[in-house]
Amino acid sequence: MQRKLAPFILTQFASVSSVISGSMVFIAIPWIALELTGSAATSGLVVALTGIPGLLLAPFLGSIIDRFGRKRTAIWVELITALTSLLIPLVALTIGLNIPWLIILGIIRGIVAPGGGTARKSLVPDVAEPAKMTLDRANSIHEAIFAAGFAIGPALATFFIAQIGSTNTFFIVAAIGFLSGIFATFIRAKEKHEENDESEKEPFFIYAMQGFKILFSNPAVFVMMGAIMTLAVIYLPTEMVVLPAHFTQLGDPEGLGLVISAGAGASVIGALAFEQLHKRLSYSTILRMGILGIGLSMLPLSLLPSVPWMVFFFAILGLAWGPLLPLLNTVIQKKIPANKRGRVFALELTIWHAGPLISMYAVGTAVDALGVGLVYMVLAAGVLTAGLVVSFNKYIKQMNA
Helix, strand or coil, X not given: CCCXXXXXXXXXHHHHHHHHHXXXXXXXXXXXXXXXXXXXXXXXXXXXXXXXXXXXXXXXXXXXXXXXXXXXXXXXXXXXXXXXXXXXHHHHHXXXXXXXXXXXXXXHHHHHCCHHHHHHHHHHHHHHCCCCCCHHHHHHHXXXXXXXXXXXXXXXXXXXXXXXXXXXXHHHHHHHHHHHHHHHHCCCCCCCCCCCCHHHHCXXXXXXXXXXXXXXXCHHXXXXXXXXHHHHHHHHHHHHHHHHHHHHHHCCHHHHHHHHHHHHHHHHHHHHCHHHHHHHCCHHHHHHHHHHHHHHHHHHHCCCCCHHHHHHHHHHHHHHHCCHHHHHHHHHHHHCCHHHHHHHHHHHHHHHHHHHHHHHHHHHHHHHHHCHHHHHHHHHHHHHHHHHHXXXXXXXXXXXX
């Protein structure tokens, strides 16, 4: 069979466009909330509330992917998300933007936005096969592209916030997101589909909930999800609430973008290293190194050093983070049948949304009451402790089977 790289390349173009657009929102929404209120607690509340649709609807997005197709979902999700992104600047230019409107518009966007990344992760084996790539290599590249987009997005967001304002930045967000849908329309790949999948005969709600049953019956995937939950609950608030509060106090949006982008840029290197790491180390060892490395690098960051030092330690954090998502993707793709892949990846999406909802407002309130430094130090200790618990879980070696 002739090697066909075009489907894989187009999938990565769609991915990087989507991630750049989404990571700009990651910075822009809490920044708007801080501009409107000056409160880290309110900023955390806005981020948490706008994540509710992703939490509630993720299992259904996964079932849509499995039932109606990975490519088709990737196209329509991105196009609809781009249109919803335009609502924020349009409301700001017409009736004026306030916190209730920001929450409503963020929720509208959040109803569909998370599905694109889930669909593309589910599609990776289908485009890797004609490209004659191993799953290790395909996921390494896919997550490196994701990290590259996440490195570019915050820097672009802070640049456009400084140049054209925080709400007008969403015109750029929409334009880049629209490109993702366009790239996805040109992907030509045969989607693998197992015959005689009895779950497809179930009512839609039961069909959507199958992901939980699959997850609990596979300890290796369950351990990986536990590690991801740790990072979602404890680590993500540092980037979404704690650091924005710190750099808002300093009046330095460019510093925030530089620090976040340094970590994301280093995670590109970590993701690309995944294939080579697996030639020398087991999956379980890579997981241990990643999650413990994140906790250890957070400890000096919690001392809030100068921007150059924060860039340095965030780069170390990014190197530790980089291999984790390719590892998760590969374990799921190897152990979960293709027909059920979307629903399991949707649970990963649920975790990323549920985690911040659990902790975001509490972290914002603590920052307002106790200050950035103390809260950051507690979160760093929490990540390190949770990493030790995950690392010594008795099921972790099943990832290597």
